[in-house]
Amino acid sequence: MNPAKSSSILNNEAPSHTGRDTLTVIDNRTGRQYELPITHDTIRALDLRQIKVEDSDFGMMSYDPAFTNTASCTSRITFIDGDKGILRYRGYSIEELSEKSTYLETAYLILHGELPSQTQLTEWTYHVTHHTFIHESIKKFLDGFHYDAHPMGMLISTVAALSTFYPDAKDIFNADSRRKQTYRLIGKMPTLAAFAYRHSLGMPFAYPDNDLSYTGNFLNMLFRTTELKYRPNPTLERALDVLFILHADHEQNCSSSAMRGVGSSHVDPYSATAAATAALYGPLHGGANEAVLRMLLEIGSVNNVPAYIKHVKAGEKKLMGFGHRVYKNYDPRAKIVKRIAYEVFDVMGRNPLIDIALECERIALEDEYFVTRKLYPNVDFYTGLIYQSMGFPVTMFPVLFAIPRTAGWVAQWEEMLLDQEQKIWRPRQVYLGHDVRSYIPLDRRS
Ligand code: ACO
16 A cells, blocks of 8 residues: 555545556455556456455455445436436436426437437437337237236236237347337337226226327326317426426436346346336335325324324334435425426316425424435425326326336446446345255254
């Protein structure tokens, strides 16, 4: 180790910069010293393997349960600075995109790396719009579900089933095939979701209308009844479009990692998307918006908020919609969602649960428990209130997350496939179980 450097650290002074982008490691078991290259403030875990006591040793690994400090890939799609509350897709801030862009344009940006020209946008919109229909057999498949089946379960199953309809999707290293599956996935997710919703109501399916926007058509497939032409309310259509922009990608979260991990086995993108959708279903991830609404209903009134917070601080409950692995500041998406909530309330009437939510936020932002743990509202805290006001049942909330996130999943999947450094994902373990032992016949076991 550089003695000057180590003594300055001991003296608590700023260490002098030596100009060497390396990390010096001393193994105190052997006294050996290793110099590991640093790139982008990161060391390669595989460089640790040279650190051994005996030549025959496997070599050192890093232990990181839940990957709290491990980069699984390099990426150029989404940037987050969790301390500063910054989120950007391909360099564009979420605030600017949510104000000026549309979901389909943002999806193009996420997938292609650049904003589209007018011709590219027209072509992209045309292709996505003309891939919204699903095979009639999928309808029969949906008919097999109970009327009270959770729509996320139906979505996971039907998106997985798409792989059986499009065997060409297995050709994952063919760029034309990938493009086609991308149109299909982005185009068909709203149709699968809307059909699942209609099935749960026992209503006939409403087919896509190619004259409408992406979100306008989705509202049409969900809510159309006897009208010859469904005309979405422009405020609700735009609100949903902005919510879709906010949910389009979020770098290496649980579901994107599932997409990359499952996709790394070179399975088709429909199967990988089904895995990502399943990962999103959990209440700690995309299921949180559903959990928030159930929590607000359980709290029931503003007066009950302090008692509920007391239970949270005692570790008996969680304040759903609060906290984030990456954001240690206000989630920038939550600020935008809060604004949209009021725009939707202007059309649909004020959702009374907003008062309970605001009181939870007010108390939490002042309370030492939440302040010291840097727990702020995340994107899911207010989305449920909007969805409920728009007439969605709570079970549809995670589905409304999965639809727009498909753009991010596909972009992450394609980036992984084309990355020369990636291979099939296969983490290591630290085995702490039994050493070898002899089989005991059944009659001799106690
Ligand atoms: N309510 C109460 N306490 C919380 C909450 C919460 N929502 N979130 C974290 N904490 C506490 C933990 O108990 C822990 O306390 P401790 O240090 O005394 O043990 C501390 O804050 C740190 O939390 P971790 O669990 O270590 O944070 P982690 O990064 O593992 O978890 C997560 C992040 C899963 C999002 C967590 O904050 C959570 O469960 N939140 C509620 C669910 C939720 O809203 N999920 C949506 C996330 S956004 C998304 O996926 C779109």
